[in-house]
Amino acid sequence: MAILIKQASYVVRSADRVERDTDILIEGPRITAVGQILPAGMDVLQVIDGRGRAVIPGFVNAHTHLYQNFLKGLSDDIGLVAWCNATLYPLAYAIHQAHWGHDDESCGYHWATLSALEMIRGGVTCCVDMNMNMDSVFRGWQESGIRGVGAIALSDRWLPAPLCRDQEASRQDALRLARNWHAAHPRIETVLAPSTPFLCSKELLLWARNRAEEIGIGLQIHLAETRYEVEQVYQETGQTPVAYAHGLGLLKSGTTAVHCVHVTDAEIDLLAESGATVVHCPKSNLKLGSGIAPVAKMLRRGVPMALAADGAASNDLLDMFEETRMAALLHKGVGEDSTAITGRQAFRMATEGGARAAGIDAGTLDPGKLADLTIVNLDQPHLVPLHDIVNALVYCARASDVETTIIDGQLVMDRGEILTLDEEKVRHEAAHFGAEMFRQGVEMWRGLTRG
Amino acid sequence: MAILIKQASYVVRSADRVERDTDILIEGPRITAVGQILPAGMDVLQVIDGRGRAVIPGFVNAHTHLYQNFLKGLSDDIGLVAWCNATLYPLAYAIHQAHWGHDDESCGYHWATLSALEMIRGGVTCCVDMNMNMDSVFRGWQESGIRGVGAIALSDRWLPAPLCRDQEASRQDALRLARNWHAAHPRIETVLAPSTPFLCSKELLLWARNRAEEIGIGLQIHLAETRYEVEQVYQETGQTPVAYAHGLGLLKSGTTAVHCVHVTDAEIDLLAESGATVVHCPKSNLKLGSGIAPVAKMLRRGVPMALAADGAASNDLLDMFEETRMAALLHKGVGEDSTAITGRQAFRMATEGGARAAGIDAGTLDPGKLADLTIVNLDQPHLVPLHDIVNALVYCARASDVETTIIDGQLVMDRGEILTLDEEKVRHEAAHFGAEMFRQGVEMWRGLTRG
Numbered sequence: 001m002a003i004l005i006k007q008a009s010y011v012v013r014s015a016d017r018v019e020r021d022t023d024i025l026i027e028g029p030r031i032t033a034v035g036q037i038l039p040a041g042m043d044v045l046q047v048i049d050g051r052g053r054a055v056i057p058g059f060v061n062a063h064t065h066l067y068q069n070f071l072k073g074l075s076d077d078i079g080l081v082a083w084c085n086a087t088l089y090p091l092a093y094a095i096h097q098a099h100w101g102h103d104d105e106s107c108g109y110h111w112a113t114l115s116a117l118e119m120i121r122g123g124v125t126c127c128v129d130m131n132m133n134m135d136s137v138f139r140g141w142q143e144s145g146i147r148g149v150g151a152i153a154l155s156d157r158w159l160p161a162p163l164c165r166d167q168e169a170s171r172q173d174a175l176r177l178a179r180n181w182h183a184a185h186p187r188i189e190t191v192l193a194p195s196t197p198f199l200c201s202k203e204l205l206l207w208a209r210n211r212a213e214e215i216g217i218g219l220q221i222h223l224a225e226t227r228y229e230v231e232q233v234y235q236e237t238g239q240t241p242v243a244y245a246h247g248l249g250l251l252k253s254g255t256t257a258v259h260c261v262h263v264t265d266a267e268i269d270l271l272a273e274s275g276a277t278v279v280h281c282p283k284s285n286l287k288l289g290s291g292i293a294p295v296a297k298m299l300r301r302g303v304p305m306a307l308a309a310d311g312a313a314s315n316d317l318l319d320m321f322e323e324t325r326m327a328a329l330l331h332k333g334v335g336e337d338s339t340a341i342t343g344r345q346a347f348r349m350a351t352e353g354g355a356r357a358a359g360i361d362a363g364t365l366d367p368g369k370l371a372d373l374t375i376v377n378l379d380q381p382h383l384v385p386l387h388d389i390v391n392a393l394v395y396c397a398r399a400s401d402v403e404t405t406i407i408d409g410q411l412v413m414d415r416g417e418i419l420t421l422d423e424e425k426v427r428h429e430a431a432h433f434g435a436e437m438f439r440q441g442v443e444m445w446r447g448l449t450r451g
Numbered sequence: 452m453a454i455l456i457k458q459a460s461y462v463v464r465s466a467d468r469v470e471r472d473t474d475i476l477i478e479g480p481r482i483t484a485v486g487q488i489l490p491a492g493m494d495v496l497q498v499i500d501g502r503g504r505a506v507i508p509g510f511v512n513a514h515t516h517l518y519q520n521f522l523k524g525l526s527d528d529i530g531l532v533a534w535c536n537a538t539l540y541p542l543a544y545a546i547h548q549a550h551w552g553h554d555d556e557s558c559g560y561h562w563a564t565l566s567a568l569e570m571i572r573g574g575v576t577c578c579v580d581m582n583m584n585m586d587s588v589f590r591g592w593q594e595s596g597i598r599g600v601g602a603i604a605l606s607d608r609w610l611p612a613p614l615c616r617d618q619e620a621s622r623q624d625a626l627r628l629a630r631n632w633h634a635a636h637p638r639i640e641t642v643l644a645p646s647t648p649f650l651c652s653k654e655l656l657l658w659a660r661n662r663a664e665e666i667g668i669g670l671q672i673h674l675a676e677t678r679y680e681v682e683q684v685y686q687e688t689g690q691t692p693v694a695y696a697h698g699l700g701l702l703k704s705g706t707t708a709v710h711c712v713h714v715t716d717a718e719i720d721l722l723a724e725s726g727a728t729v730v731h732c733p734k735s736n737l738k739l740g741s742g743i744a745p746v747a748k749m750l751r752r753g754v755p756m757a758l759a760a761d762g763a764a765s766n767d768l769l770d771m772f773e774e775t776r777m778a779a780l781l782h783k784g785v786g787e788d789s790t791a792i793t794g795r796q797a798f799r800m801a802t803e804g805g806a807r808a809a810g811i812d813a814g815t816l817d818p819g820k821l822a823d824l825t826i827v828n829l830d831q832p833h834l835v836p837l838h839d840i841v842n843a844l845v846y847c848a849r850a851s852d853v854e855t856t857i858i859d860g861q862l863v864m865d866r867g868e869i870l871t872l873d874e875e876k877v878r879h880e881a882a883h884f885g886a887e888m889f890r891q892g893v894e895m896w897r898g899l900t901r902g
Contacts, residue, residue: 069835069836070836072836072838072843072846072847073836073837073838073839073842073843073846073847074838074839076793076794076839076842076846077779077783077789077790077792077793077794077795077842078789078790079789079790080789083789114832114835115832117832118832118833121832122833227787283780285784286780286781286783286784286785287780287783287784287789287846288783288789289783289784289786289787289788289789289790289791290784290787291784291787292784292785315846316842316843316846316847317833317846317847318833319833319849322773322776325773326777328528329734329737329738330737330781332528332737332738332739332740333736333737333738333740333741333742333743334737334743334785335740336678336740336741336742337740338528338529338530338531338534338738338739338740339528339529339530339740340740341528342527342528343527343528379875379878381565381566381568381569381572381874381877381878382569382573382768382769382770382850384520384565384878384881384882384885385520385521385523385524385881385882385885385886386524386882387523387524387525388524388525388527391524391527391528391767392523392524392767395523395524395527395738395766395767395768396523396524396767396768398770398849398850398851399833399849399851400849400850400851423832424830426832427830427832427835430835430836431835431836431837434835434836435836
């Protein structure tokens with residue numbers, strides 16, 4: 001059983017290696033050959049015509065909070081605190097309640113399938129989602145065909161009290177999910193996610209580090225997203241968040257440090273030495289007014305970097321073409337230096353960097369890698385003329401140019417048609433369910449916070 | 452002869468006024484009614500089903516250099532001077548030669564139709580193009596159905612000598628175009644564009660101001676795009692570019708000042724008092740490393756503002772959804788203030804602000820306005836759930852969501868099908884022609900600059 005893409009105009013093996021007019025062979029979940037391939041004698045089930053098309057590594061969206069899809073447009077352009085009170089906490093509480101009431105089906109499943117639809121359509125083949133209720137999210141991902149890493153979120157302080165209950169149960173749940181799902185199901189992996197030094201006690205941070213090591217999984221943590229967080233952590237610990245996390249042994253290969261907006265040169269050195277991957281979320285950092293991460297500096301210092309959309313409520317898309325383009329543009333403007341970051345660097349962050357962040361053997365189209373890839377239709381007015389395919393993908397291409405998506409060797413979208421989900425049903429149910437859940441959340445929240 | 456859009460889920464009359472489940476009637480080039488419309492007795496030629504759709508004002512791309520479409524991807528991520536020498540000057544020279552050799556057909560027509568295609572597909576109904584060879588551009592625009600303002604470019608110094616020849620002929624040509632085309636052809640208008648104080652003598656700036664006044668047309672000028680420009684103008688005149696232009700009487704209602712990246716508070720006051728529209732080009736300013744305009748400050752001070760993509764070589768798209776989103780996001784991040792600019796303000800810049808910049812009676816969907824509008828298909832996973840239509844258009848929607856485009860009351864794109872141009876032919880000819888023209892330009896340029 002194999003998929004053969006014939007005569008692809010471009011096979012973008014990586015940011016730095018492009019082959020013209022060539023074939024690519026997929027057998028089982030992996031790429032087995034790139035070159036002139038004669039299908040004779042092979043059990044080729046599917047041949048895809050690659051003419052006028054570019055085959056590219058699937059993007060990895062290395063940090064999301066997919067449940068926030070339900071919050072899009074509810075309170076834009078307001079401050080973070082007002083936003084938390086008006087939308088985030090009520091919805092989070094409703095989710096929490098639904099989860100602990102074991103009402104799984106009506107919870108994560110809907111946002112998981114909705115966001116998988118958007119990502120598969122936009123050339124994203126893997127995401128890392130920091131979230132609470134994972135069983136139903138995993139079920140949604142499995143059904144959709146996307147690859148996903150569940151970053152099982154833990155916090156034990158500062159959050160409003162109703163969201164801090166059940167801490168021991170949360171920890172046990174996180175361990176159960178990690179043990180039951182990690183590597184036991186194709187396309188699903190897990191990491192532990194002590195959400196941020198600001199929202200986690202030292203004891204919880206160490207617990208997460210030790211448990212992750214025991215189970216053999218990675219860690220994801222928000223670090224230095226806002227000045228406020230930096231100040232709070234400093235007041236309490238005498239250290240900045242990166243230094244504090246480093247001191248506790250949280251930063252290492254296998255850890256993803258999300259944001260790193262407000263970091264000093266010394267902290268960049270710590271990050272570079274630690275082997276942790278920094279996940280840059282440019283659009284989210286802009287929309288929330290958090291600031292602009294010193295990405296050009298981190299790249300120069302050799303920090304491994306990935307890209308992500310973050311939660312849809314601070315973005316409001318899960319569009320890695322836009323994140324890649326934003327990364328490539330933003331840091332040129334901020335530094336007033338058009339050479340500060342290249343299109344190729346941004347592309348590498350979204351592909352190889354993302355695969356490293358997610359801990360998956362993908363990110364390039366080299367034989368032996370997981371077959372997570374997409375096919376971009378180049379017959380678009382905005383892609384004419386096409387002088388440099390990688391830069392055209394970074395500076396010109398759009399999510400809507402993705403025609404076909406293959407994940408784990410499986411055809412998930414074929415020439416614009418989603419093969420795994422009933423698209424209309426997913427959209428309809430998510431629209432209905434999102435509104436209803438939010439309404440319930442606001443009501444419950446009002447009841448709890450009134451007294 | 453009329454077009455009736457029935458039961459549109461949303462009619463976004465402006466950033467601040469949205470009507471639900473209503474109709475919109477177009478007769479001749481104008482909108483004549485918004486509300487519950489009974490088509491009985493009317494000579495309705497075309498009824499469009501608006502269910503599941505939003506009808507929105509067409510975007511105005513208020514500053515472009517469309518010929519740069521041919522330069523996309525040729526030298527990304529390099530410095531401005533290197534870029535000018537490697538790509539801009541050779542192509543500009545080839546265009547110049549082609550034009551003065553009266554080889555019109557093979558010149559502006561191709562980039563005009565290619566870019567019109569991209570813009571019509573992306574919901575842009577009008578652009579202001581600063582350019583040299585306008586006859587063939589106008590012909591391309593007329594054929595495509597887009598509305599366009601030719602900003603006829605003039606410079607008389609600092610450019611490499613071969614580009615500065617024929618100054619007197621250029622001026623006469625600019626006057627001929629302004630007199631022959633302005634208001635004499637539907638959908639085509641003109642302004643005079645002394646390109647920048649840096650590239651124009653004082654005499655040329657005053658000549659342009661006086662001729663524009665005589666003919667009764669506007670002006671467009673680049674101002675304060677880079678620190679280098681500000682320093683050069685200051686050294687020579689003792690004034691910053693905005694103050695200098697203001698002193699020469701160039702800034703007034705009817706003038707568009709493009710960029711205004713490096714402006715002081717006092718200059719912002721001058722701009723606000725002058726009535727000129729500032730055209731913000733966020734992506735271009737980022738890609739060229741020019742910097743970030745103080746847009747939040749200009750908005751607070753009441754400066755009329757529009758948005759634009761600028762030349763495709765510094766962008767590399769003509770995508771006003773992306774420019775609007777970038778404007779809404781960027782200034783929140785730079786100012787570390789999530790309330791610095793709202794989605795509605797960005798939307799207004801792209802529509803009403805753009806119409807003001809272009810000097811056209813459009814930009815809202817109020818009865819009496821020109822029928823320049825687009826229909827967005829809301830059945831997209833990235834638009835679910837939809838809580839706020841204007842913010843959804845700003846933060847979530849994409850160029851590819853535009854399904855139908857109406858310009859000057861004419862259906863130009865109908866449910867994804869371009870009615871005015873042979874799309875494949877346009878793409879093919881532009882790809883071929885762009886490459887050939889650039890090859891010739893580089894050869895000619897090498898010959899000229901070698902000695």
